[in-house]
Amino acid sequence: MALKKDLSKTKEVVIRSAVKLFNMKGYDGTSVRAIADEAGVNVALVSYYFGGKKGLLEYLMSSFFEGYIETLENTIACSQEAERAVSERLLDIADALIAYQQQSFYLSRFVHREMTMDTMLIRELMASYLMKEKFLLENVFQDALEESGASLPLDLLTIQFREMVIMPFLQPQYLRKVYFMQPSEVYFRRHYLRYIEHWANRLFLRKEKEPLGPWCCRFQSRPK
Amino acid sequence: MALKKDLSKTKEVVIRSAVKLFNMKGYDGTSVRAIADEAGVNVALVSYYFGGKKGLLEYLMSSFFEGYIETLENTIACSQEAERAVSERLLDIADALIAYQQQSFYLSRFVHREMTMDTMLIRELMASYLMKEKFLLENVFQDALEESGASLPLDLLTIQFREMVIMPFLQPQYLRKVYFMQPSEVYFRRHYLRYIEHWANRLFLRKEKEPLGPWCCRFQSRPK
């Protein structure tokens, strides 16, 4: 994963502008010229840096997913090392992923939306990153189910968990306009996490507990 | 809501082609010429019928939401008339909405995806249809919470329910490729509904019950 340090300032500005516009209007709805204008640079730079608009797309999507998977893996590892109760790892994970997406707020919606297309690139990303995500999450849920003794369908459980983690970033404007929530704000994460905890507790029939304690570690990768 | 009867055969073919392509490549990623080619009609017809590409978009989105809201309203009304236990109305609603989206399968993904954009049109649709959806759903959940005595945040409950109903149609390819589920198939609805029932039971702390009985009525509108 390329860190911001590696990026020239101009390149970084281009990326930021692209993400902002892609987030609002989607990939096909955003013109390279619009990105360049937003960034205040020459139009040719996009091709110069990323080998074209398509290259920019792939770069952004890969960056996001690399950070996403890295966050997921690290959180799982930390959570295990800290010997957190297996059912609590879910919350660690949710928290880390939500934080990661908050930090790449604009990029997240764009990526998640673009993943609903039928493209070659999407299929590839799905085959690589999302299969891995599934594997990692299911492992955790398997443990959680064993621990709690609850009999719930593993697949649908995982899917719903994933959806809860992703939805606020795929449809932030829905939450904003219809529910006056601000998925980008810090307190949203706390609020939303309490609810995920509720959900987990009830589903796994755990007793309600005191507020969540401090996390083992809060590793999160940075996209781009 | 325009019924199929009102549509000339050619117009209907155009709509079907448009929905198919929009579903795959999105609105901006689909050209009018591609639609015309897919439909085997002249390019000028799209402008002729819908007053342009944008008009086609608005037509499709409105069609979907009109049917969606109508389905929602009718199901709630039927469920009340049939004096179904309030907590069971949730399942009636989920079932009806899922059935509706299965029937407008291609259109659904397209509409849901397009709703994640930041456009004037989207804002309008959100203000009219989605506010109404929220209102209708929250009423039901309010009753359900009162009935069960559970103390859960109304908003997040509603949001999650909505997400469960919509997700399989916003991300069908994800379920297909990663989980080998077929959201368009009839048995997916049955399978998925069982899970929603699980979810509701645990959240509202109801006892597990025998399999769901026959629905009061299965009214569903047809889009377009």
Place this chain on the structure above:
Amino acid sequence: MALKKDLSKTKEVVIRSAVKLFNMKGYDGTSVRAIADEAGVNVALVSYYFGGKKGLLEYLMSSFFEGYIETLENTIACSQEAERAVSERLLDIADALIAYQQQSFYLSRFVHREMTMDTMLIRELMASYLMKEKFLLENVFQDALEESGASLPLDLLTIQFREMVIMPFLQPQYLRKVYFMQPSEVYFRRHYLRYIEHWANRLFLRKEKEPLGPWCCRFQSRPK
């Protein structure tokens, strides 16, 4: 071979403009916009009619060669039917090919020049049309050699003949500026043919004859 009759007037104008500019500045040196401007039509028409600049190129090259080969074949057939002395067929052929190129004057230089490139398209055209040309010409020369009893290398003979026929159209500006000849004029053909006759007579050691009589037939195809 497409006849002019089949072409819409606009398309024909585009072709004429393209040929004119390609002739002067070459394919890569001519922009689609320049063609459109020259033709007084919209830029998009080139792509609309020929599927892009490349399509226009292929269309022109194929048109030329189809007419060229057709001219060659027909002349050979006519000359045989008229039972012309085998050594005189060469002159019939030269005359017909020169006339054909005079008639497609601009196109000829462009095509011949473009054939000196290293491209996929060129290789294909060479494999199809020029191999056929070689075959047809060598047959005639074989007969001529047998008739005259002269011992000359068949290949180089054919190559030189071809070069004599083509050169005035590949390098007309050289003949014009350096030798004040006008390869496009009718009398150039007569003048030049007398010389080719000289060449043939001396090479095949025939006696000088009276001026050439009337041809059997003067079939020539029209390019485009």
Place this chain on the structure above:
Amino acid sequence: MALKKDLSKTKEVVIRSAVKLFNMKGYDGTSVRAIADEAGVNVALVSYYFGGKKGLLEYLMSSFFEGYIETLENTIACSQEAERAVSERLLDIADALIAYQQQSFYLSRFVHREMTMDTMLIRELMASYLMKEKFLLENVFQDALEESGASLPLDLLTIQFREMVIMPFLQPQYLRKVYFMQPSEVYFRRHYLRYIEHWANRLFLRKEKEPLGPWCCRFQSRPK
């Protein structure tokens, strides 16, 4: 004429790359960046060394023609000094020019092709170099005609001779693909020269002679 000694190594590499690509794709079909990549140097160097792409073109064309004319002049002078039979000077000249072009093989095709364009630069080069070439060649042919007593048109004779000398280098790929000849090989020169000798003998009605003797001198300039 610039000698290789004067060229820095980098500059030489750039020239070689440019010639190679120009030869294949023509001047307009070759980008400066492609040349730089081929040469493995920075893009800016072309502008730096030759004052732009156009400057590179002029440099190459001039280099070629200077060497070409120099070869022609020197060969004629040598041939006269050695008191070669006037009709044999033709072969000396053909041999020298063919050798020169073999040595500047890539450059030759490019230059000859480019000379079929209608450009200011081309007109200038034609006015200077090709007029001189014409003058020099016609002198020789004048003598040859006087010596042999043959009555042939001087201009067409010169033109044809020139064409024979140039053609293998303007259309090498034609000879390669259609006739399996290799104009760049040494034995092609020998083979082809025999044919030119044939041609000269028959045209000037000389008796066939023993194989050509050793040349007076083989001066040839080097382009670039």
Place this chain on the structure above:
DNA sequence: CATGAATGAGGCTTCATTCAT
């Protein structure tokens, strides 16, 4: 009703060149 020719606008990319380093 339906067609296809035609268009102006705009989209993405490549180009040759420059400039600070």
Place this chain on the structure above:
DNA sequence: CATGAATGAAGCCTCATTCAT
């Protein structure tokens, strides 16, 4: 000497739409 970032211009193509038929 040589580099690579950066640019304005231009190139080709696709787009959505219109209009006469």
